[in-house]
Amino acid sequence: MSASPDNAPLSTRRRNRVQVLDALRSSGSASRADLARRTGLSRSTISGLISELIADGLVVDRAETAGVGAQGGRPGALLSLDRSAGAALAIDFGHTHLRVALADLSAEILAERELKIDVDGSASAALDAAAKLTREVLAEAGLGLEDLIGAAMGLPGPIDRATGAVGSSVILPDWVGRNPAVEFAERLGHPVGVIVDNDANLATLGEARFGAGIGASDVVYVKVASGIGAGILLSGRLHRGAAGSAGELGHVLHDPEGEICRCGNRGCLETVAGASTLLRLLQRRHGPDLTTRGLVELAVAGDVGCRRVLVDAGRAIGRALADLSNVLGPERLVIGGDLGGEDSSLLDGIQESLTRFALPAVLGSVELVGGKLGSRAELLGGLSLVIGDTERLSSARMGSTR
Numbered sequence: 001m002s003a004s005p006d007n008a009p010l011s012t013r014r015r016n017r018v019q020v021l022d023a024l025r026s027s028g029s030a031s032r033a034d035l036a037r038r039t040g041l042s043r044s045t046i047s048g049l050i051s052e053l054i055a056d057g058l059v060v061d062r063a064e065t066a067g068v069g070a071q072g073g074r075p076g077a078l079l080s081l082d083r084s085a086g087a088a089l090a091i092d093f094g095h096t097h098l099r100v101a102l103a104d105l106s107a108e109i110l111a112e113r114e115l116k117i118d119v120d121g122s123a124s125a126a127l128d129a130a131a132k133l134t135r136e137v138l139a140e141a142g143l144g145l146e147d148l149i150g151a152a153m154g155l156p157g158p159i160d161r162a163t164g165a166v167g168s169s170v171i172l173p174d175w176v177g178r179n180p181a182v183e184f185a186e187r188l189g190h191p192v193g194v195i196v197d198n199d200a201n202l203a204t205l206g207e208a209r210f211g212a213g214i215g216a217s218d219v220v221y222v223k224v225a226s227g228i229g230a231g232i233l234l235s236g237r238l239h240r241g242a243a244g245s246a247g248e249l250g251h252v253l254h255d256p257e258g259e260i261c262r263c264g265n266r267g268c269l270e271t272v273a274g275a276s277t278l279l280r281l282l283q284r285r286h287g288p289d290l291t292t293r294g295l296v297e298l299a300v301a302g303d304v305g306c307r308r309v310l311v312d313a314g315r316a317i318g319r320a321l322a323d324l325s326n327v328l329g330p331e332r333l334v335i336g337g338d339l340g341g342e343d344s345s346l347l348d349g350i351q352e353s354l355t356r357f358a359l360p361a362v363l364g365s366v367e368l369v370g371g372k373l374g375s376r377a378e379l380l381g382g383l384s385l386v387i388g389d390t391e392r393l394s395s396a397r398m399g400s401t402r
């Protein structure tokens, strides 16, 4: 099928292409009849679009290529996205780690790397490392920079969506005023589109699409680690707030007489329930070298002190989550991060406060669960953000092939 030079039919065709690509992405593989059913487009429109997408190298017909029909499968049943259609990259910066993952357009991971690094201390060094790991994952998958359809980058701080700049002067001091998307693309020496977002937002998308949030459209995800951050999914869409600052759950007031927080306020939730506070509370019993990982392992093994600080931290977080739940009415609360998930103590404490402080109607409709993706939630959310950006994919391909 040849390209239509006029705009109106092109935009309809582009919308239809996006719909078909979307349907293939969410189902993994499908027949032409499946696609017609899922998109509401006619069989003949689907046939035309599929021929075009196959010609463009975006879709493969596995029944044709592998003779699956002859083995009893439905002829033409196995349409799927072609690996050569491109790859998506996700980068997750924590305060002390960097993770990079490369995936095909069905979100299947092709290669992955992790590095311990002081992300807060030097933005330049962290971005250098991200570019290096990106080249490594591409090489491992046998792909080049030109195969990237886009990248998502998560940072543990508020991101100004309009400018892409890191917004807060206190959370990530060395990153302030920088534009990580631009600097990263410069380091790669390739004009790859980079979406930068808060790490808790990416983790929220990850859990919502692939983990503990599947099937729910109103989800609050809470990342409990050295900091405490939340992602808010309303009617299936992330709520980022005016300056990208929504979800700073760690900085709601817990104790007006409490410690001064790193944000400058007093008695924030993070000062009583963040990992560094919990480790300090356990120093007398476990010494100064206890790590967050060690704390969780000890709690799982039944250490009374470790479980106690987790239950108390959970009560404090649950107090804030009860208020948030009364206001937003989410159907699911997902607790992730280094301290969420594995040991039940934190969730027990949260449930206690929810039971005490949430309205009965709210309590009856909200489900509290641990995260399922662990430390990979941010990466998977980032990948889904890139892969879900079908307009970009379809436009890029249409531009390059026509």
Ligand SMILES: [Zn+2]
Pocket (backbone or CB within 6 Å): 250, 251, 261, 262, 263, 264, 265, 268, 270
């Ligand atoms: Zn604070």
